[in-house]
Amino acid sequence: MDVQDPTRVRLIQAAGEEFAEKGFAAARVREICERAGANVAAVNYHFGDKEQLYVETVVHVHGCGNEEEPPCGEDAGPETRLRAFIGHFLARVLAIQDPQDWRHRLMLRELILPTAASDVLVRTVIRPKFNRLMEILRELRPEAEERRLHALAFSIVGQCMYYRMGRPVAERVIGSEGFESLDLEFLTEHISSFSLAAIKAMEFAPAAAEPDPAAAGVK
Amino acid sequence: MDVQDPTRVRLIQAAGEEFAEKGFAAARVREICERAGANVAAVNYHFGDKEQLYVETVVHVHGCGNEEEPPCGEDAGPETRLRAFIGHFLARVLAIQDPQDWRHRLMLRELILPTAASDVLVRTVIRPKFNRLMEILRELRPEAEERRLHALAFSIVGQCMYYRMGRPVAERVIGSEGFESLDLEFLTEHISSFSLAAIKAMEFAPAAAEPDPAAAGVK
């Protein structure tokens, strides 16, 4: 938030912090303008109204969100690529603790309480990333039907995302020192091993073709 | 929201819906009072102000949240109990689509954006449930260290919770018809099998390369 930046980008910066912290409804344009060192009228002059500022702020996140690409070549095997995917995903998820990084917190809000702006987000950022994951899974289990692949992908994404969404409560449940010990390296290894073990060992029962009626599978 | 209910409980009911839908900041007391069929002054008369109404509403959720218990006896094996746990958890998670059921949506907001009210929630509802899961996992893999058990528990909880938190974006990514096909029965089976396969097959490497000590002894 340099002073010499044009007002427009200072506004987006300040708006990002404010929206990420308080959400759209609770954010105040006066506070945003104060943070940006601009006049109250600046928002309406540059963006029309509060809502359009919000949309442009969310959209701006995507532009900065695509920068990093998976640090793993396409030629590697599916296992390696899945590990890289999870590590990359987790790294961004856990970076949320950085108070400077309002982009992820804003993104999180968008994901849970979606507005019109999140359509763009899904199309440009999330769906491509999701499709890449689906490709890896398809390589690992080519015989799995589409629905099963979706569930597999969500199982992996869900494990990672939980450390973003569930962080406040998880920290209170197991204590903050216990939570701190779950660092990036350990979690990457854990979720990768957990998921790969499951993917490789799982039997995809079509539905009724199981002889044992459910719980008897204890061994 | 019966008309003959006392104003106080009608207010909490209406406030729950409103808060769950729009969040604390965006919720309007006039709207709440209108839904409750009460006067605008009712909120301040019965609860003091908007914030205390919010606290009492959240607290009220916990009272109603404990009602249901796991539908599975304690004498069953850990695998059966884990399946029951996941099924029970998922059932509540997926019930969020019920527009009548504002409690879970409100709870979700509390978990992500925790206020003072969520301390009570963690202590009375979440931690007991989490501990029950930890017991099951300890039975399945008694040799696992505490940190690993936490990660395992979060992997399971994360998979389930994703269908609550990530629902909006997941629906847009794979299409609503694809999402609909992931019903309670299928997801319970999937997450249970996925997690059990992982728990049984996973090798808990402390860090360095273990030759093959206790980990392989499951199968």
Next chain:
DNA sequence: ACCTGTTTCAAACAGATGTTTCAGAGAAGT
């Protein structure tokens, strides 16, 4: 110097929002 289009600023505006006030209805006890 003059015009022109752009940007900033202080002030004000209209509407919404949480809250308060106060008169009075209703019930219960004496």
Next chain:
DNA sequence: ACTTCTCTGAAACATCTGTTTGAAACAGGT
């Protein structure tokens, strides 16, 4: 009937919120 207490109702209040206005500052071109 009288008091007392609890609760409701309509209106008003003070403040906050997003937005607009019109003048002024600024930069660039002619």
